[in-house]
Amino acid sequence: MKGSVKDSTYTEVPEVVIIRLPQYLRTLTRLRNQGIDVVSSRQLGDLIQMTPAQIRKDLSYFGRFGKQGRGYTISGLIKQLRTILALNEEWKVGLVGIGRLGRAILSYPGFSSEGFKIVAAFDSEPSQVGQMVGGIMIQPMHKLAEIISAEGIQICITAVPADFAQSVIDELISSGVKSIVNYAPVGIQVPDDIKLRNIDPVIALQSMTYYIKKGCV
Amino acid sequence: MKGSVKDSTYTEVPEVVIIRLPQYLRTLTRLRNQGIDVVSSRQLGDLIQMTPAQIRKDLSYFGRFGKQGRGYTISGLIKQLRTILALNEEWKVGLVGIGRLGRAILSYPGFSSEGFKIVAAFDSEPSQVGQMVGGIMIQPMHKLAEIISAEGIQICITAVPADFAQSVIDELISSGVKSIVNYAPVGIQVPDDIKLRNIDPVIALQSMTYYIKKGCV
DNA sequence: GTTTGTGAAGTATTTCACAGCC
DNA sequence: GGCTGTGAAATACTTCACAAAC
Known part of the structure; x- marks a missing residue:
């Protein structure tokens, strides 16, 4: 159920969004190292000094990674971001x-x-x-x-x-x-x-x- | 949230503009060191990979530093930018x-x-x-x-x-x-x-x- | 109760285009 | 001929607000 979302309309992801993704990744990694499993866009926004809506919108360019009522599974979101940014290779x-x-x-x-x-x-x-x-x-x-x-x-x-x-x-x-x-x-x-x-x-x-x-x- | 703090006449200069000024300054200084006296927004834009309109608009937040038909006197514009950015003190x-x-x-x-x-x-x-x-x-x-x-x-x-x-x-x-x-x-x-x-x-x-x-x- | 994902609304920024000047 | 300065138009980006999901 992935792929289909942005295929036909072909909207380019703004460069500012791409530039923010590594910042999300860095903060998520820190949270994971602290043993935290789940984070909401509000909590992440507080840490990164960004609005929750901005974070959700940015992520929505690439897929639906969260769960309503809960937030984002940190390890899963890290994996997604690393894939998007092509960081799994050396x-x-x-x-x-x-x-x-x-x-x-x-x-x-x-x-x-x-x-x-x-x-x-x-x-x-x-x-x-x-x-x-x-x-x-x-x-x-x-x-x-x-x-x-x-x-x-x-x-x-x-x-x-x-x-x-x-x-x-x-x-x-x-x-x-x-x-x-x-x-x-x-x-x-x-x-x-x-x-x-x-x-x-x-x-x-x-x-x-x-x-x-x-x-x- | 509507509370527009900036409605009466005074318009805040966008931070992106302030961030670009040092880049203008650096390129202008290089041109001056090459012995060049005058530059147009088009020439500067070519060097800095920016549109001429953007440069003119940015500068227009602070004054009218150019001459129609000619462009900007480099030494004068450098002086203006250094004053705007408060770079004349140590x-x-x-x-x-x-x-x-x-x-x-x-x-x-x-x-x-x-x-x-x-x-x-x-x-x-x-x-x-x-x-x-x-x-x-x-x-x-x-x-x-x-x-x-x-x-x-x-x-x-x-x-x-x-x-x-x-x-x-x-x-x-x-x-x-x-x-x-x-x-x-x-x-x-x-x-x-x-x-x-x-x-x-x-x-x-x-x-x-x-x-x-x-x-x- | 909480939070996501997202169109729609609202801002911010860039670019256009041209009057006015050299 | 050339170029600036600037409102207006266009584009880009952010935030709102709410249905749907848990």
């Missing part, structure tokens, strides 16, 4: 730029524990190349295209200086990469079919000051 | 959590070059306390409230383990902090008047896999 990830930040990323266990395994690392600095960091050997930049396409890597993280970011990302894309998390503090252009997310704490700070100043007046 | 920033990521943050020059000066750093690990990192002495956690309020710090960055993040952030808020950039991979609850931005690459990856999988089918 994803290969490439990392470009092994400076201080790149090393922190390589050593961070949170990627592989969530199924994102960094399988290749690159740096332009000859003194870095050949070093082992976090079990990975650092490769020279001229091998980037070759290794990315040979390994079929579709996800990359860039932690290179701002001036090199665009050209590195261009090369990643032409090697077959579809999704990029970019740490370089610079605006990047990508084709429509490529997903780019910028991780930029300075940009985040620069919008918050507006509100601090406004609150003072 | 902002004191506190950092909590001096692990690998915290150290990368402390050593990153990009905060202070943009006017965000890290003036206090805290860690719970006794072996870290008293060390100098990036010109700052690491303080113990029990001094957090005292130093934050004595220094009048309104902005903090948290890079602590997920399990401690909520309690650290609660303490920051009760010490007077208004804006927080949180690197801990966990959902955090804050009052309405506090701005919180999460920096979470794993969450970013978990929504991108949806699109990779969708593209493959």
Whole structure:
């Protein structure tokens, strides 16, 4: 009794919804680790600071996962979300730029524990190349295209200086990469079919000051 | 629930607009550094992957900064945006959590070059306390409230383990902090008047896999 | 009693389109 | 010729409200 719901009308799921799903997943996982079995949209909304209606509507794009009068079975909903987001497979990830930040990323266990395994690392600095960091050997930049396409890597993280970011990302894309998390503090252009997310704490700070100043007046 | 607080003449600027301003600023600064003096909304939109109308509309919330037939004087627009975002003063920033990521943050020059000066750093690990990192002495956690309020710090960055993040952030808020950039991979609850931005690459990856999988089918 | 799922209603945001100006 | 600034229109998103289910 699944499949049939959204088949004929072909409504695209809004991207904001997709972006919220991992947040639901994270909070649900925490609840499960606390030994909780069932949660209502209201309880989840309180934890995540979102309205219950929003959560129900978001989930309804994909199916009917709850039970009236009860709420959602946490383990079941986790399973559904992981399937929707394609998180049951292990994803290969490439990392470009092994400076201080790149090393922190390589050593961070949170990627592989969530199924994102960094399988290749690159740096332009000859003194870095050949070093082992976090079990990975650092490769020279001229091998980037070759290794990315040979390994079929579709996800990359860039932690290179701002001036090199665009050209590195261009090369990643032409090697077959579809999704990029970019740490370089610079605006990047990508084709429509490529997903780019910028991780930029300075940009985040620069919008918050507006509100601090406004609150003072 | 009807209670529209904003009905009399004064229209609140949407938060999405405020979030875009720093991006405009960054690209404008790059153009200025390339020696360019004037830019049209179309040119800027091409660089930033946004429609010209959106840029003009965003700027029109704050004034009329352009010239018909010509576009915007870059140096003038930069000045305006910096004033709107309150970026002409130096902002004191506190950092909590001096692990690998915290150290990368402390050593990153990009905060202070943009006017965000890290003036206090805290860690719970006794072996870290008293060390100098990036010109700052690491303080113990029990001094957090005292130093934050004595220094009048309104902005903090948290890079602590997920399990401690909520309690650290609660303490920051009760010490007077208004804006927080949180690197801990966990959902955090804050009052309405506090701005919180999460920096979470794993969450970013978990929504991108949806699109990779969708593209493959 | 409680809570889901969902059309309909209500907001918010983006885009259009053009007068006015260079 | 070009471009901005802005109401109006269009689109996108969120919230409401209630029948159906437990």
